[in-house]
Amino acid sequence: RSAEQLGHEPVLVCAPSLRPAMRSFLARTIPHMPVLSYEELADHLTIDALGSVTLEASNA
Numbered sequence: 584r585s586a587e588q589l590g591h592e593p594v595l596v597c598a599p600s601l602r603p604a605m606r607s608f609l610a611r612t613i614p615h616m617p618v619l620s621y622e623e624l625a626d627h628l629t630i631d632a633l634g635s636v637t638l639e640a641s642n643a
Contacts (some may be wrong), residue, residue: 594616596620599622602619605618606618
């Protein structure tokens with residue numbers, strides 16, 4: 584089941600420098616997905632990591 588089906592409100596949390604690009608990228612496929620930077624998170628929020636995204640450097 585998806586996070587939304589389980590009653591969670593999924594958000595993408597990333598580095599502040601990546602936030603604008605990630606927002607633009609997701610707007611095409613998941614327009615309702617909030618994209619926040621780590622600095623925007625309030626101290627009182629509880630966040631459960633459901634997954635992570637990593638990229639490997641290319642040897643091009």
